[in-house]
Amino acid sequence: MGSEERLDISAHSAGISYQDLIASDRVQAPDVLKMVSPIDLPTTKVPVSQFTTREFHDLEMAKLWPKVWQMACREEEIPREGDHIIYEIGKYSIIVIRTAEGIKAHHNSCLHRGRRLRDRDGRVFQFTCPFHGFTWNIDGSLKHIPSRWDFPDIVDEEFGLPSAKVGTWGGWVFINMDENAEPLQDFLGVLPDHFKIWQPENCYIQAHVAKIMATNWKVVQEAFMEAYHVIMTHPQMLPGIGDENSQYDVWGNISRAVTPNGTPSPHLSYNPDEQAMFDAMSDRRMDAPPIVEIPEGMTARGTSAAGSRQTANDLTGREVSDAELVDSIYYTVFPNFHPWSPFNRIQYRFRPYQDDHRKSVMEVYFLAPFKGERPAPAKTHWLTEQQDWTDAEELGMLARVFNQDSMNLPNVQIGLEAAQNEEVIFSRYQETKIRHFHHLLNEYISRA
Amino acid sequence: MSLENKTAVIIGASGTNNFGVAIARKLAENGCKVVVSGRRSEPLKNLAAELKGLAVTCDISDEAQIKSLFETAHTETGRVDIAINSAGGLAAAPISMLTKELIQPTLDTSFTGALLFMRYAAEHMDKGGSVMTISSLTARLPGPALAVYAAARSGIDFAIRVAAVEYGAQNIRFNSIAAGLIQTDMTDAMFQDDATEKRFIPHIPLARMGHPNDIAETALWLADDEKSPFITGQLIDVSGGQHMGRLPH
Numbered sequence: 001m002g003s004e005e006r007l008d009i010s011a012h013s014a015g016i017s018y019q020d021l022i023a024s025d026r027v028q029a030p031d032v033l034k035m036v037s038p039i040d041l042p043t044t045k046v047p048v049s050q051f052t053t054r055e056f057h058d059l060e061m062a063k064l065w066p067k068v069w070q071m072a073c074r075e076e077e078i079p080r081e082g083d084h085i086i087y088e089i090g091k092y093s094i095i096v097i098r099t100a101e102g103i104k105a106h107h108n109s110c111l112h113r114g115r116r117l118r119d120r121d122g123r124v125f126q127f128t129c130p131f132h133g134f135t136w137n138i139d140g141s142l143k144h145i146p147s148r149w150d151f152p153d154i155v156d157e158e159f160g161l162p163s164a165k166v167g168t169w170g171g172w173v174f175i176n177m178d179e180n181a182e183p184l185q186d187f188l189g190v191l192p193d194h195f196k197i198w199q200p201e202n203c204y205i206q207a208h209v210a211k212i213m214a215t216n217w218k219v220v221q222e223a224f225m226e227a228y229h230v231i232m233t234h235p236q237m238l239p240g241i242g243d244e245n246s247q248y249d250v251w252g253n254i255s256r257a258v259t260p261n262g263t264p265s266p267h268l269s270y271n272p273d274e275q276a277m278f279d280a281m282s283d284r285r286m287d288a289p290p291i292v293e294i295p296e297g298m299t300a301r302g303t304s305a306a307g308s309r310q311t312a313n314d315l316t317g318r319e320v321s322d323a324e325l326v327d328s329i330y331y332t333v334f335p336n337f338h339p340w341s342p343f344n345r346i347q348y349r350f351r352p353y354q355d356d357h358r359k360s361v362m363e364v365y366f367l368a369p370f371k372g373e374r375p376a377p378a379k380t381h382w383l384t385e386q387q388d389w390t391d392a393e394e395l396g397m398l399a400r401v402f403n404q405d406s407m408n409l410p411n412v413q414i415g416l417e418a419a420q421n422e423e424v425i426f427s428r429y430q431e432t433k434i435r436h437f438h439h440l441l442n443e444y445i446s447r448a
Numbered sequence: 449m450s451l452e453n454k455t456a457v458i459i460g461a462s463g464t465n466n467f468g469v470a471i472a473r474k475l476a477e478n479g480c481k482v483v484v485s486g487r488r489s490e491p492l493k494n495l496a497a498e499l500k501g502l503a504v505t506c507d508i509s510d511e512a513q514i515k516s517l518f519e520t521a522h523t524e525t526g527r528v529d530i531a532i533n534s535a536g537g538l539a540a541a542p543i544s545m546l547t548k549e550l551i552q553p554t555l556d557t558s559f560t561g562a563l564l565f566m567r568y569a570a571e572h573m574d575k576g577g578s579v580m581t582i583s584s585l586t587a588r589l590p591g592p593a594l595a596v597y598a599a600a601r602s603g604i605d606f607a608i609r610v611a612a613v614e615y616g617a618q619n620i621r622f623n624s625i626a627a628g629l630i631q632t633d634m635t636d637a638m639f640q641d642d643a644t645e646k647r648f649i650p651h652i653p654l655a656r657m658g659h660p661n662d663i664a665e666t667a668l669w670l671a672d673d674e675k676s677p678f679i680t681g682q683l684i685d686v687s688g689g690q691h692m693g694r695l696p697h
Contacts, residue, residue, distance in 0.1 A: 031542040034592065036538060
């Protein structure tokens with residue numbers, strides 16, 4: 001495909017377009033990566049107050065979180081009947097439990113005097129309130145009230161636990177507190193089609209790290225929704241990453257970015273050789289030997305792909321393309337869930353921390369394909385605000401990259417709160433995903 | 449100048465450096481009163497101020513807005529002589545990934561919208577005129593992932609010929625400009641060896657990528673009743689010869 005439409009998009013860097021890059025790959029990219037869907041949405045400026053005020057947080061708690069599909073957990077975390085997790089978002093607390101009739105989600109409050117029914121994840125076969133003993137079946141229907149005679153006005157059939165809708169896709173469990181919400185499949189739109197070849201349902205949680213961040217949830221989330229920041233935040237990557245020639249696309253509630261690796265950044269004023277590109281991709285330390293010497297005539301991109309191809313082919317039973325093995329392919333499902341394609345393993349989720357508009361939880365899952373028996377999912381490894389990401393060794397090299405992001409983040413929150421300008425501004429193309437997010441957020445907040 | 453005081457309506461001009469903008473500037477330089485249109489009002493207002501023209505926002509997928517665009521142009525300037533459709537952005541999808549939801553937006557903008565643009569333009573050209581649509585090399589040479597995008601443009605290229613037949617008696621000419629590989633003006637000379645350029649230059653007889661000015665000059669010539677009065681129903685390839693394809697080297 002030619003690039004004669006650059007002008008219409010008016011957005012591209014001087015570097016090679018993603019489509020042109022993958023057209024020359026030895027093992028061709030799958031059709032899903034040949035999709036191009038840039039969008040020109042109206043939202044370019046957003047009030048600073050959306051990131052810094054209690055008022056906006058409360059608006060989100062009233063208009064967004066109770067009305068939108070959101071990722072609660074993975075099926076593998078609640079494999080047996082009675083297994084449950086507690087999904088918390090702001091003030092809301094929801095028990096997501098597997099029953100004989102599938103996964104259900106119940107609001108975690110006793111209907112008698114409000115005590116939380118479950119304090120932690122686990123496995124139960126009924127919900128018995130620790131305060132007075134009101135009991136519900138795990139399907140939400142009322143089972144038992146001690147001193148039943150003392151509650152003549154309660155009608156059993158009408159005293160079931162208020163529930164949330166449950167939907168599943170790709171091994172992920174989503175909930176929606178709005179009983180009039182469209183089905184999950186409609187909300188996800190193209191996503192299941194895009195992920196057909198990647199089969200996240202056949203992956204397992206290899207790692208799950210959660211860290212408390214000193215920022216509004218949107219501030220930290222947005223730091224991971226564009227490659228524009230690589231130039232200053234991860235400069236060591238520049239010889240081997242096409243940050244400025246990433247491709248950004250939108251389809252309905254889904255957005256995607258593809259940042260190519262094994263291609264130099266258009267920001268550089270020189271052309272790195274293939275070895276320099278590969279060394280940047282593999283995060284070679286200055287005093288360490290190269291992990292691989294690129295053979296004559298080979299490219300960093302091709303070599304990197306070849307290195308992981310055998311394992312990938314074994315796991316998937318097909319010839320995996322260069323693009324899938326080398327490039328960063330990161331989707332966002334509005335509002336806060338970010339599945340990457342499986343050879344990156346990364347999946348992010350961002351949430352407000354409890355009911356605090358100035359704190360958030362960032363979660364990194366590593367989702368990996370497996371062969372044979374399903375490995376047990378990793379338990380959540382919590383990091384405090386003070387800890388480095390490198391305290392989670394299971395994240396490998398990525399932890400150092402996160403530390404670089406973390407150097408900015410608290411300063412973004414402080415800067416926003418000190419700001420005298422009233423709006424933040426987003427670029428037209430490279431910050432597409434963020435613009436798309438705020439466009440949808442505004443739609444939810446504006447509803448009656 | 450023969451274009452002096454004529455009114456040109458250009459939709460697809462709300463970028464900073466796209467075809468619509470280049471064409472609007474060229475026509476204004478040659479004496480036209482330009483009405484610039486597109487979806488984003490801020491860049492339109494800036495362009496209109498620069499060219500001493502009029503800015504009217506319009507989403508071409510909305511029939512009422514197209515109708516209103518031409519009514520406003522006619523009311524504010526007294527006439528409509530030239531209309532250029534440069535709207536519509538690229539979307540790519542292999543046929544294996546197509547769904548109705550994916551196809552519809554491109555149809556709404558680049559097919560249905562383009563047809564309605566022709567109708568409402570012609571409705572206001574009571575003194576005759578020149579209507580142009582910006583088409584693409586991709587509607588001449590098939591490329592993967594472009595079934596919807598290119599077929600919509602190809603469909604409009606044929607509709608242009610039908611329009612030429614229908615409106616010939618009223619002296620309204622309909623033509624299509626098929627843009628080949630056109631480059632933005634590079635401000636950074638560092639990227640002379642753009643890999644994309646290297647890939648395509650061997651296929652272009654004139655051995656260079658095009659410039660927005662190449663498109664603008666073509667539009668200027670087609671707009672002018674003194675320069676192209678007997679040209680209608682024509683598809684002009686501005687592609688440096690790439691549209692022909694060629695035998696391998």
